[in-house]
Amino acid sequence: AAAGHVLRLGVCQMQSSLQPLCLSLETLRRVKDRMLEAMERGLSHRTHTQATVRMLPTFIRATPDGTERGEFLVLELGDTDLRVLWQGGRLGSGRGATSALLIPSLAPQLFAFMATCLCEFLDGLRTRQTDFELGFSFPFSCRQTRLDQGYLISWTKGFKCPGVEGRDVVELLQSAINKQARYHIKVIAVVNDTTGTMMSCDASAGPCEVGLVVDAGTNSCFMAEARHVEVVEESDGRMGVVTEWGSFGDNGALNDVLSPYDHQVDQGSLNPGKQRFEKMIGGLYLGEIVRHILVELFSGHTTPALLTKGLVQTQDILEITDEQVGLATAQRVLRALGLEASDQDCFSMQQVCSAVCLRAAGLCAAGLAAILSHMCRNRELPASPVPGSPLVPRFSETLQQLVKPLAPECEVTLVQSDDGSGKGIAMVAAVASRLAAQRLQVNQTLALLQLSPDALGKVQALLRREMELGLKKETHAMSSVRMLPTYICATPDGSERGDFLALDLGGTNFRVLLVKVHSREQGGVQILSEVYSIPPNVAQGPGTQLFDHIVECIVDFQTKQGMMGHTLPLGFTFSFPCQQTSLDQVRGRGDRRC
Structure with missing residues (x-):
């Protein structure tokens, strides 16, 4: 049957079908501006709950500085597998094991499976050690209240397991580990895989x-x-934030950017109307975008396979964009779809896959530029890591080329992260351990000052x-706390009115003020003032001489305000200790009237 479907794609037809995927630099600038606005709404305490870009705090307060040491277990939950790692020494090397993940139907089964994999991995190490600290990589949106506590907001990327949303995933994992009763494993951090990527970069490069x-x-994070970050109480230093930008556009902010293919992919997904930004970028969806484009291009020549969801894989798309094996892969994929295509059709297939992937890179660049512009307002920008296995071989290059015009005020270097998030999770645990040690040292130093x-x-x-x-009159002279009377017998009651001069004597200068007190309807309190310096020879x-200088300044102020004769x-x-004998009379040293 496949031999009957011979296709010839015209240039005009190709251009028309791919036009919705071509985003101009101006369009990407609009996407960047909208992303920046959405990010700031997510950071604001007032608008956080309504924000589409959640900007979730991670309670990571510092990045690696190269001094991290220790041995840590890492449990890394992926989309299709579960990885256990052992990072030791200088955290530059380790051992690992990967298990295929069959998503259980209930939460206890999922976390029991994780605990079993941990114990089996430790059995294989043949170590006498029984106490371990664990970093948990959990690649789904969590509301964190501290580094070792995270409540799952929602599953994404097709992952479903009832009984977890709204619960603390650290508590669920710790409970499952404790039931094993074979090793003492303490979960000290739950970290998004995006944060792990950031933390995995070599600190020696800055x-x-x-x-x-x-x-x-797709996701991003930054310090x-x-x-x-108004949603947390901490206001000093830095705070790691996971943007959760996959949901950007769920409120319609991307309606003018979405293509007809994006709408078709969204309607066929498990969560229609959600994760609109992610569905234009993530590998889980790119195959479906390509398939819907092919359905339009080959209209009238469709096959049952071409109309079947999920038959175009992202890995196929990546291979098709490769200059060496791309055309051969395109022919293989088209044949698997029941289509017999010419060399030109294979080349057109390659163009389709490249257009889809390059649009993904452009949208990532717009989002990254929004982060950089936000950071650049406050400080210089460090390097920005891009994880391994980019969507296309030129993905990092495309990002670098587009970020520059989208965020011209920022300087950024894109670098490849090491070992994905695995090493980074260990780094999070190590940084937390280092900061805890520093806090202990500070607390010990300050202990003598605590009452x-x-x-x-x-x-x-x-x-x-x-x-x-x-x-008391009889003991006043012997008291170390003088308790000097001021002869002020009442506080203002709001009925005060009139014009007054005021002198405010400081250290090396003083102010002369004209204070006009009126009712609220007449403007309330109005103040005019001028600052005058006190020369050192006068002050000493x-x-x-001091009071003669003050009077000269008062006369100058009155002259400028047109008040001479008033x-x-x-x-x-007068901010010095004085013994007052009335409201307008004080005695200084030597019983001399001031």
Whole structure:
């Protein structure tokens, strides 16, 4: 039957079908601007819950600095497999094992399977060690409240396992491990695979603070200034943030960019209307985009295979875009679809696959540019890692070429991460261990400055005793707390009105102020002021010289304000200990009136 479907694709037909995938630089700039706006909504406490780009904090406060040491277990959950790693020494090498993952129907089965794989891996190591620290790579959206606690928001990428959404995946895994009762394994960190990618980069090349993953889906992360992550209490230093940008466009922000093929892929997915950005980039969906394009191109010549979902694989697309084996792979794929194609048709198939992959790279570049622009407002930009196995051989090159015009204010270097997220998860555990050791050292240093509640109670009692001595006439002279009267007998009640001069004497300068107090309807309190300096020779000279200088400045201020000849009450801020005998009279040293 396949021999009857001989195809000839015209140039005009190709151009027409691929036109929706061609995104101009101006279009990518619009995507970048919308992504940046969506990111900022996700960071804001006020709009976070409505944001399509969630910007989830990871509670990772630092990237590797090259001093990390230790031995850690890593459990890496993938789309189709589960990997267990052992990272030791300087965290540069390790041993690992991979198990095929059959998605269980219930949560206990999933986490019991993980715990079993961990124990079997440790059995194979033949180690006498029984206590281990574990980093858990979990590539799905989680709401983290600390480094070792993460509540699954939702499954994505076709992954379904009831009973996990809304629950702490660390608690579920720890419980399953404890039931094995063979090894003492403590889960110290749950990390998104994107964060693991960022943390896996070699620290010797400089800090790497942006991560980008493109595999079955797509995601990104970066080290944000903690003060901008309003959904957490921490405001000092930096905070790792996972963007969860796969859901960008779920609110319609990408409607003018989506092609008819994207709508068809979305309608045939497990979650229509969700993860719109990811469905244009992730490897799980690229095969379906290509298949729908082929259905349009070969209209009238379709076959049952071509109309069957899932028969065009992403791996086939990657091979077709390869300059060496691409045409041969294209012919093999077309034949598998029941189509007998010419050399020209195979070349056209290669063009289709390249267009789909290059659009994915362009959209990633727009998202990456949004992250860089956000970071560049505050500080210089470090290197940005791109994970292994890019969608096309020139993926990193395309990213680099497009990021520059999309974020011209930023300098960024794209580098390949090592070993995906596995090494990075161990690095997260190591960094957490290093920071914990630093905190312990700081706490020990500051321990001598800490006062217990009992000690504070004693200070309170002593201070109160001195205050009472200072208030009594017969003991005032012997008190260390002077308790000097000010002769201010009431606080403002809102009925005060009038114009007043005020002097505010500081260290090396002072202010002269004109304060006009009116009702709220008449404008409330209005203040005009000017700052005058106090020359060193005046500040260190006789008191009469200081006050003569102050009067000269008052006259200058009155002249500038057109107030000469006006008589106004004056208040004087004098920030030095004085013995007052009335509201407008004080005595300084030597019982001299000031």
